[in-house]
Amino acid sequence: MTTATQTQCACESCHCPVSETEAVQKDGKTYCSEACAQGHPDGKGCGHAGCDCG
Known part of the structure; x- marks a missing residue:
């Protein structure tokens, strides 16, 4: 089983x-x-639930 590495969005x-x-x-x-x-x-948000970035 391979686990994908995660990082923080830039x-x-x-x-x-x-x-x-x-x-x-x-x-x-x-x-x-x-x-x-x-x-x-196009404004705020990345489309992921609970995130209002931008």
Whole structure:
């Protein structure tokens, strides 16, 4: 059984853990979603329950 490594989303206001297998990579940083990776161009939130980052 292989366990995926998790890290914190690189978005400063986001508190979501990120699995390496589901991460969005941009500019050498790891994000939990495209919204975080793109700087929240459509407003707040990454789409994950309970997180209001951005």
